[in-house]
Amino acid sequence: MKRIIIFFSLLCLPVLAEPTELRDWNSVAGTTIKAVAQSVEAGQVSLKSEDGREFKVPMDKLVEDDRAFLMEHFEIKAPEPGQPTASGATAVEGGLTYPAGEVSGPIDVGGGSNLFVYVPKTLKEGRKAPLMFRTGPGGGKSKSVSAYSESAELNGWIIAASVESKNGPDHPDGNHEHSKRCVAHLLENLPIDEERVYFTGGSGGGAMSFYNALRITSAGNMPVIGYSPDKKYDKKHYCYGIGGTNDYNRYLTAHAVAQYKDKGFHRFHPGGHSGGPAWIGDEGITWLNGRYLGDRRKEAELDDERLDYEASVIGWIEKLRGSEPHRAHYWCDFLTKDYEISGPNAEVVAGTFAELSEEPNNVRYTEGIAELDEFSEDYYAGEGEGGGSQFKHTTGRIESAAEKLATKYAGVPGIEDIASKLGGQTVGK
Missing domain, CATH: 3.40.50.1820 (Alpha/Beta hydrolase fold, catalytic domain)
Structure with missing residues (x-):
């Protein structure tokens, strides 16, 4: 399992190395194909079969020995622990009608x-x-x-x-x-x-x-x-x-x-x-x-x-x-x-x-964002079915539900304040 996790964390910069020889590649599902590995990029190995067909296969679909062979052949190195994997695609440099990085x-x-x-x-x-x-x-x-x-x-x-x-x-x-x-x-x-x-x-x-x-x-x-x-x-x-x-x-x-x-x-x-x-x-x-x-x-x-x-x-x-x-x-x-x-x-x-997730208020914040969306559908959506903006409007049902939500999420940043206001009347600016 540790070796698989290391593979998942591979740097995904394209590796410029010679293709492998024609050889058998074995999948974890038990299938085999004879092909040349042309390159490895973004965790995908580009294969060219004996009949000239080209396709990509995720490296994690190959058996461990084949993955190890590819890592050695293409000199793939693992990044620092905890670093995310990107595709390695390069940013556009010039040639655009409108320049990048400015309005x-x-x-x-x-x-x-x-x-x-x-x-x-x-x-x-x-x-x-x-x-x-x-x-x-x-x-x-x-x-x-x-x-x-x-x-x-x-x-x-x-x-x-x-x-x-x-x-x-x-x-x-x-x-x-x-x-x-x-x-x-x-x-x-x-x-x-x-x-x-x-x-x-x-x-x-x-x-x-x-x-x-x-x-x-x-x-x-x-x-x-x-x-x-x-x-x-x-x-x-x-x-x-x-x-x-x-x-x-x-x-x-x-x-x-x-x-x-x-x-x-x-x-x-x-x-x-x-x-x-x-x-x-x-x-x-x-x-x-x-x-x-x-x-x-x-x-x-x-x-x-x-x-x-x-x-x-x-x-x-x-x-x-x-x-x-x-x-x-x-x-x-x-x-x-x-x-x-x-x-x-x-x-x-x-x-x-x-x-x-070890901090309870982080978890409650995430749960609260979802509940605010549910509140919208349960208490607001029906009021908007008839159409038209509504000024100075609320209902007892909305007020009661908003009060319960504010109590439930008391002390949660970004949730309690919002919930406490959902039951208030609608206003302009």
Whole structure:
């Protein structure tokens, strides 16, 4: 078992060595194939069989003697204990229409539409990136994209925003035309995965995130204090809703998120009709990325991207555990139970998870985040079914449930404060 764990922790930089001789390779399942091992990268051995077929096999599927042979031949060394495994893919160096690591814009894309865009320095060579496209209730500015630069780097996502999209007579059709032109321009000029375009925005911009996701090829959205203007949803999408505890759109957001069932999640911050701290949006993007990659574990072409996602989030967890260990625990829980981490990085996460779980409030925080989402579906979603924002509104049922939740999570950072406000009346800003 110790030898297998060491293998799981292998460095995943591509090893430049001569291919092996033609030989038999034996799997732990009892099968044998005669092939040449051409290289080892990200825990995958590239084989070329006698008849010229090329394919990749995870090293942990081979018997111990074959793994040892590969490690010696390709001079594979184990990293320091506890270090995550990444794919070893190199970051893009130049050649991009818009430079990495800075906000570009406003960029005229034609038809009276303009955008701002942030390209992450973690963008990988030869790999297409997801796009998060933002629409606002009052137009877009440089800070509309820079606000999510941390999660852009963490996840390797491109962030962009429409300059013109805003509340008013052009909502939603005119705003959609601006969004459509902007997204088309970005797809043409940057390495973006067309199937993984996401939309976000606050209030009316959050409404546009639903509207755009139904009309432009998309994987989902992240509405902030938003709502669906036509109450239509693509339930194959992912939806991470963000809202204030006392926002007058809280019921609309809850109802919308509930339509996605286990692919939807409602995240609260204390307050009214505002977006809350930017880090919640960073967590939303990381959640969306993890759910997509985790749910497609059978798609081998995403293996390297999964390794980079895992390594990046593990590094993030290490930063959080010193200042906000409850958040670090939540992300260990997410990687373990929602993302269902396996392979080289599972052991690293398991060790950190166990250590963080020794503090009861870390565990209670993670449980509380889940219960807040359940509260949204149980007590808010039904109130939003009829449609329309509601001001100065609550019910006795909501007040009672919120009070019980606040009592249950007394003393838990980030949970008690939120729960205590869920029963209050809805307000504006």
